Amino acid sequence: MLVSQHKDESNDKKTFQIFKVLLKLFVLLWEVSSLHLVILIILKVLQIFIPILQMFLVTRLIDRITSFLIPGASSELFDTIIHIVLLQIGLLILNSILKSIERIVMFQLKAKTKFYIQNEVGKKTTQISYENFENPQLYDEIYKASTGDRSLDLVDASVQIVQDIFTLISYLIVIGTLLDWRLAGIICVLFVISLIANMKLGHLKFTQIMNQTPLNRKMNYFFSLLTGKDAAKEIRTFDLSNYLMNKWKKVYWSSYSDQQKLEIKATLILSILDVFIIVTVNLIILYLAQISYIKQYSIGLFVAVNQAITTSQSSISILSMQISRIYNNALYAKELFSFLEKKNEITGNHTEKIFPERIEKGIYVKNLYFSYSTGKYSLENVSFEIKKGQKIAIVGHNGAGKSTLAKCLLGLYNPSQGEIYYDDLEIRDIERQSFTKRVTSVFQDFVRYQLTLRENIGFGNVEKMDDEALLNNSINKAGLEKKIFKKGFDTQLGTIFNGGVDLSIGQWQKISLSRAFISEAEIIILDEPTAALDPITEVEVFDKFLELSGDKTAIFITHRLGSCKSADNILVLDNGKLIEQGTHEELVKMNGEYAEMFKMQSEWYL
Ligand SMILES: Nc1ncnc2c1ncn2[C@@H]1O[C@H](COP(=O)(O)OP(=O)(O)OP(=O)(O)O)[C@@H](O)[C@H]1O
Ligand SMILES: [Mg+2]
Structure with missing residues (x-):
């Protein structure tokens, strides 16, 4: 402890x-x-x-x-x-x-x-x-x-x-x-x-x-x-x-x-x-x-x-x-x-294995349980499989366990029980640095670094921070217009330090998305990265993301079910349990929780 x-x-x-x-x-x-x-x-x-x-x-x-x-x-x-x-x-x-x-x-x-x-x-x-x-x-x-x-x-x-x-x-x-x-x-x-x-x-x-x-x-x-x-x-x-x-x-x-x-x-x-x-x-x-x-x-x-x-x-x-x-x-x-003198918890033992350059099979989650110190399970007996290159959506009400699942998949939390495999490697055995290079994420509560635009994007791939072409490419993919930044990539963001410009939450969110685009990761986990975007931009960014992510494996958490239509598989979480999974059409046909949520959302948006 x-x-x-x-x-x-x-x-x-x-x-x-x-x-x-x-x-x-x-x-x-x-x-x-x-x-x-x-x-x-x-x-x-x-x-x-x-x-x-x-x-x-x-x-x-x-x-x-x-x-x-x-x-x-x-x-x-x-x-x-x-x-x-x-x-x-x-x-x-x-x-x-x-x-x-x-x-x-x-x-x-x-x-x-x-x-x-x-x-x-x-x-x-x-x-x-x-x-x-x-x-x-x-x-x-x-x-x-x-x-x-x-x-x-x-x-x-x-x-x-x-x-x-x-x-x-x-x-x-x-x-x-x-x-x-x-x-x-x-x-x-x-x-x-x-x-x-x-x-x-x-x-x-x-x-x-x-x-x-x-x-x-x-x-x-x-x-x-x-x-x-x-x-x-x-x-x-x-x-x-x-x-x-x-x-x-x-x-x-x-x-x-x-x-x-x-x-x-x-x-x-x-x-x-x-x-x-x-x-x-x-x-x-x-x-x-x-x-x-x-x-x-x-x-x-x-x-x-x-x-x-x-x-x-x-x-x-x-x-x-x-x-x-x-x-x-x-x-x-x-x-x-x-x-x-505390024991180092992250860098670890010599049995750690290097994450593969290219993943062959995919991700396999087996009987996953997770509880915070409160004792109650936030994830309970969750099992699913993601094939290499698939686009997976995770949906569910507030507090259903979506972010917790994302953090487990990213190795930020150790499962209380159960296993998570990337190909044949159990997540706890994987060497951390090789993992973070290949698996990236954009969080719901992303950080607004009070630093330059270059750094804010470059943090997704520090080695490529000075590659202007790559930076341009990533902000284009995230739908961010460069012309609003007077000093280009060297514009100071945020208002904590002198000369900084503040952005709207949606603009900040696009920057956090750019971090995922500049990364060379093969697996991307997005926890509601589009929540602050207006509905039209959201659809644009999402379609673009799916199109541009090509053969990358993408897992995205969203509350807007419209975005899930093109997902290869949708996981529906409720109270920590995986209650339904399938494609949009399958789930609508199933007429369960997802269909109910989709019906209600369609009414709001129309
Ligand atoms: N740090 C924490 N300590 C204790 N309990 C937590 C903590 N974070 C989340 N929980 C609990 O775990 C459950 C799942 O939370 P989680 O953040 O995974 O939900 P979520 O599905 O991402 O919700 P949202 O849609 O609101 O983002 C909730 O019941 C929440 O109260
Ligand atoms: Mg969440």
Whole structure:
């Protein structure tokens, strides 16, 4: 099953998973650019020593200045002070250079990683079978995986943490050697407590966001309805804006109120922790003052240890923030990795067979059953045969199962039971690319690509997109006049992008038909491709289609029975079952469902 639920695992396991995700992330970064990763880590390691060196210089500087201020001090002391200041300037410039290089390297690594992740998510999405797009959980999964963009923040945080941890350790060493190892131990314990609290809160936040995914998708849907073009017309004519705005507001505030509860809880816990850390650290400073008096520390030494204590305190809060950032983002990255690690569903096993260049016998459907997740059969025990080159019509009332049958024939849905054969090859054993080259379709809900006319037609046969003669030929066959397109095949269609022209639905439909005409497929499945055409054009297009399709096998779904007269066989579906089949004359003679439908339609049209 493609869709997985977010499970609540034990804390240990979760922590372990984070390390697994971090490891995967570093492997991914290594694949993206090992050079950038190595440079970045070297830069971070170099930067660890800067604050320690700086602390060392400050100690020396204060001691020298104190000695210099004593009356009668040697003027040579001033030279040493100048040396120390120069060293400090050098150190700060070095730090700034390291940071600048780091910024550029990080920028490049992030851009490369973003490209890598989006490319992989894109590739993976095309490998998900169409059937799964019926499942709303898939959209949630894709949505969650695309928030895997936050993995980039993880790159930042996890590289930063290498530096932060080493910096904290070096401060602890200073405190341990110059003051007391037990105090270094106490600071270490404070760090662990703060770490656990931040990880716990990070996890709670993550679970909340994951659980809110369906709600957020709904919120985005309402917003896109309000701001997009698709619904703009109906929203205005039915005056739906208030209703939709209210729906959006309700979802927005309900998701906000949950978030706020958690935010308050987090702030409370972290503030208590902060107070605890501040008090402890200041008690340690008091102890330092006492020790300095007993052991007669120099001012420089006192300042250095004091600095080590106070900066290790701020280091703890920076580190715990960094760790909660890692924790939080690692869980997003986990979703991304689990999406990327899904089994490919479309390209498959080596037993796949290549679709024949020319089909010999035809199509054979045997005891076909299909049900959507609702459980009810939308196709039930359907069997029929189509001989090579035949023109077949499929008719039936709305919801009879016509489109479902077309999608099964196209291999978009896997039958629940039964088989579909193209010659002697069962559809599930056929290699997909060879299949799509030879079997094409025009859907009822065809896509209006907001691209050029050339692309809109050329998508039927991408390799021939630049073949003007073929493009001309296909629009002629579909009955589309080229002169309405000012820039010819390079006219931009649709109004989403600048300079585009919009077309009538019938014109769009003719374009979708052109896609079938430009294709070199031998079998064409048309799902009501003429529904938006006016009756006269429809007859013209249909006759032309049948005439031009020559020895191609054509299966067309239609509600206008007039178009079926020239079909070699008509399949009548009702409630998922094949109830009648035969030629127009045979079915009229049979005086069953088809004859009834035909009689009624003749009355409407006359
Ligand atoms: N994605 C889906 N999920 C669940 N049920 C579906 C889905 N698509 C279609 N159905 C159901 O399957 C049955 C057949 O639908 P289908 O789209 O094949 O009908 P159709 O004959 O093409 O109808 P129309 O003439 O309106 O296009 C209907 O009862 C419909 O409710
Ligand atoms: Mg349909």
